[in-house]
Amino acid sequence: MAAAVQLGSLPRLARVRQQPLATQAAVLRYLLGRAQGTEWGRRYGYATSLRADEFARRVPVSTYEQLYPELEKVLRGQPNVLWPGPTPHWQARSSGTTNARSKYIPLTTEALHGNHYRAGRDMLALSTHLYPAHRVLQGKTLSLGGTRGPSPFGGAAQAGDVSALIMQGLPSWAEYLRTPPLPLALLDEWEEKIERIAWHVLHQDVRVLAGVPTWMIVLLRRVLTLAGATDISQVWPRLGLFLHGAVAFGPYRELFKQLIPNPQMRYLEIYNASEGYFALQDEPDSEDLLLLLDHGIYYEFLPATEFNSPTPRPVPLEAVEVGPTYALVISTNAGLWRYLVGDTVRFTSLQPYRVRITGRTKHFLNAFGEEVVVENAEAAVAAAARATGTLVRDFTAAPIYFATGAATSRGSHEWAVEFTGPPPADAALFGHTLDQELRRLNSDYDAKRHRDIALAAPRLHLLPAGTFEAWLRSRGRLGGQFKVPRLSNSRQILEEVLACQPA
Structure with a gap:
């Protein structure tokens, strides 16, 4: 084959x-x-x-x-x-x-077959060519995708994550290579989905992982618990490849090495989105x-x-x-x-x-596939300010990545907020409202926050007056034309701001 x-x-x-x-x-x-x-x-x-x-x-x-x-x-x-x-x-x-809460892209037959499926075959061909000893086609590919359901625009169309739509129409030979079966893969209740998939794949010959690192970590940890194992290689000894995409892999690399310490384990990146499958890693020793x-x-x-x-x-x-x-x-x-x-x-x-x-092209948070844009963040902060009767002067946010040494750690967002006037008397209410409004505005964030499976509640810092001004001054950017970056996938700005708090 x-x-x-x-x-x-x-x-x-x-x-x-x-x-x-x-x-x-x-x-x-x-x-x-x-x-x-x-x-x-x-x-x-x-x-x-x-x-x-x-x-x-x-x-x-x-x-x-x-x-x-x-x-x-x-x-x-x-x-x-x-x-x-x-x-x-x-x-x-x-x-x-x-x-809108979500955007919707029509997925034509030509796009499905001439773009997504063609690129999938290319990735499979490269995998077997680059790593022939792994014999990836003789076992199962564990693919963890999203969900789908009726279109909100009416009619007979189905709408969902592009990964779910791709799974729905896979040719029979590709479906044979994949696990879990569609009824499990397309479940929309993520806690049940992770649990049932973990039980289903526990004793299968899994040789390839495919999906977003955020959710794959959650699944692998559950598999380890069910198996009573200390690393995934004990569960799936022939596992040799992870095809990953959607978020930057750098923050997860060490954690995957801990979960899968097999020195023969390999990683290849794909670049696909709702709009199309754009690129893939075709050389094993390069991230290009x-x-x-x-x-x-x-x-x-x-x-x-x-x-x-x-x-x-x-x-x-x-x-x-x-x-x-x-x-x-x-x-x-x-x-x-x-x-x-x-x-x-x-x-x-x-x-x-x-x-x-x-x-x-805009600042955003997408460390875990949540795709929070500045407009989401500003609306959520405004709602939290209204709920607590406060006025926000400035804020910035960054991810808290999975801890590499902790078996149960989850990702989260860390927010630093400075107020015009007194800070909220009820900081917990501010954080809760911020979180709930983001869930209302952004379906991907909401999915990651569901029952704290992949994202824990946000961590909040209420900054003393003058903190952001001190940060801008330290960077030589004090002045009306300079603004505080609202969101970043790097923690550099957030940590610089926290370090600038007045004593």
């Missing part, structure tokens, strides 16, 4: 590495040709003969909010708006939008990710100098350079056109094109 899996993917990936620009030109022609009869395509004069520079001049760059009027038509069942054919049966849901250029996505890249421009001007692939930060702009076979994903990347190689994920 390994030879059959590799036969299609590896030669094709080799051709893409050798002919990246021609590959992307062909993808753009395909997208324009397929969409020329849609409402969007007619509006902007799509045709297979349309040059890339003309496409860039005609079609505006759009955020989710800007494209939403057209997306909403699709989500409510109108065909041929952004992509030809009937309304997609699947809608991928994630957090991050500023105007190979950009997937023939998976139904046409890429452009917005330089950091253009992030705040009212008329942003992305550059094509052939114009990028190694080193600078770019925001990802995509046109896809899901009907997203010059869509600003919000992720930022840095090219580490141009032959072939490889990237590293550097963050987001």
Whole structure:
């Protein structure tokens, strides 16, 4: 089976590495040709003969909010708006939008098969090629995904985490390799889900893990408890590979080494999202990710100098350079056109094109897959201030990562808040309201906080007056044009601020 899996993917990936620009030109022609009869395509004069520079001049760059009027038509069942054919049966849901609890992306048949499933086959082919001794196809892949349910827009469509939608339609051969079975994998009650999956996989021949590190840690700890083992290698001696994504792996690396001390254990990163599967790690000794250029996505890249421009001007692939930060702009076979994903990347190689994920175009918290954006945070702090009759002057927040030496530690968020006037008499009420409002606003945060399984309640510091001013002064940034960063996945700013508290 390994030879059959590799036969299609590896030669094709080799051709893409050798002919990246021609590959992307062909993808753009395909997208324009397929969409020329849609409402969007007619509006902007799509045709297979349309040059890339003309496409860039005609079609505006759009955020989710800007494209939403057209997306909403699709989500409510109108065909041929952004992509030809009937309304997609699947809608991928994630957090991050500023105007709703979740954002929804139509998942077309072409996107599902030509992007997500193709990339999955590529990752499987690379795994068997890079680590033949692991014999990953002779055991089970433990994949931990999300949930799905009826679309909030009505009709027969299903909406959910992209991982759940992908599992729902896997071909039979791929479903045979995967565990747990769908009824368990798609449970929406996370405490029950972790418990039942742990029991189910306890005595299986698990050789590959696939999922978000946050939840995988929770599951592995439960498996260890049930097995009465001290490390996962005692439970699954042939386990050799973890395919991880969604959050930065660095803070989790040491913890996984403790849970799985097997020196033969390997880790490969994938870069996928609701909008598409963008890149994967194709070299075992490098953290760089190979950009997937023939998976139904046409890429452009917005330089950091253009992030705040009212008329942003992305550059094509052939114009990028190694080193600078770019925001990802995509046109896809899901009907997203010059869509600003919000992720930022840095090219580490141009032959072939490889990237590293550097963050987001806005400050955010996504250490555990919670995707809390500044708008969420500000609304939650405002609600907490109202509940306690206080006025907040400034705040910042950062993650508390899993403790590498603690078997039961959970992640959390740590908030430092300074007030204009007296701090709240009831600090617990402030923290509770902040937490509950974030849960109301952000479905991903709410899922991680469910019964404290992955995220514990936030930790709160009430700062003395003048703390943030002292921090700004220490950095030479005291003045009206400088602002305190609200959110960061790094703890550096938070710890600097806490150290600046007046004695």
